[in-house]
Amino acid sequence: MIIRKMAIADYRQVYDLWMACAGMGLNDVDDSESGVRRFLERNPETCFVSLDESGQAPTGDITGVIMAGNDGRRGYIYHTAVAPDHRHQGIASLLVQHACSAFKDLGISKVALVAFSSNLAGNSFWERQGFSLRDDLAYRNLALQRLNRLDT
Numbered sequence: 760m761i762i763r764k765m766a767i768a769d770y771r772q773v774y775d776l777w778m779a780c781a782g783m784g785l786n787d788v789d790d791s792e793s794g795v796r797r798f799l800e801r802n803p804e805t806c807f808v809s810l811d812e813s814g815q816a817p818t819g820d821i822t823g824v825i826m827a828g829n830d831g832r833r834g835y836i837y838h839t840a841v842a843p844d845h846r847h848q849g850i851a852s853l854l855v856q857h858a859c860s861a862f863k864d865l866g867i868s869k870v871a872l873v874a875f876s877s878n879l880a881g882n883s884f885w886e887r888q889g890f891s892l893r894d895d896l897a898y899r900n901l902a903l904q905r906l907n908r909l910d911t
């Protein structure tokens with residue numbers, strides 16, 4: 760198994776992999792090819808894929824993916840996924856290690872992520888990786904498409 764940085768050329772295989780996984784919260788904007796391209800351009804050092812050297816994986820050669828990015832202060836992890844028939848082999852753990860090591864190299868000291876509370880397996884995985892649950896915080900967001908631009 761090989762782990763390398765993700766490139767936009769991986770998009771179709773990665774998208775198919777996400778679609779094969781329950782528990783992924785995909786949307787038409789951020790997870791479109793242009794959305795992923797934009798994320799990779801901003802975060803070229805911290806997104807990784809795993810590859811099956813045998814070339815037998817049903818979604819092509821890519822067996823796992825992690826999208827990780829930072830805003831200069833915090834690292835954030837999105838859409839970690841491993842193909843169903845490649846799970847429990849330590850692939851996601853290795854992807855997390857690569858992303859966290861790359862964050863450290865960039866001087867980022869804390870990493871966060873959001874998971875659906877209903878994704879028990881995903882949350883067990885993150886607990887095992889050392890990502891503690893913050894039950895003192897409320898997660899809030901705002902869809903900016905609904906806001907009008909300011910006339911300047």
Ligand SMILES: CC(C)(COP(=O)(O)OP(=O)(O)OC[C@H]1O[C@@H](n2cnc3c(N)ncnc32)[C@H](O)[C@@H]1OP(=O)(O)O)[C@@H](O)C(=O)NCCC(=O)NCCS
Binds near residue numbers: 781783848880884885
């Ligand atoms: C969560 C996921 C990425 C884990 O991938 P993986 O390559 O199987 O993970 P690892 O082999 O590195 O697992 C490391 C440890 O995490 C825990 N873990 C992994 N999958 C788990 C599961 N389904 N239930 C409970 N614990 C789990 C285990 O302790 C595991 O150790 P084990 O190999 O002895 O079972 C994978 O199941 C997946 O793609 N799920 C669907 C997408 C998803 O939910 N992603 C997370 C979004 S928040």
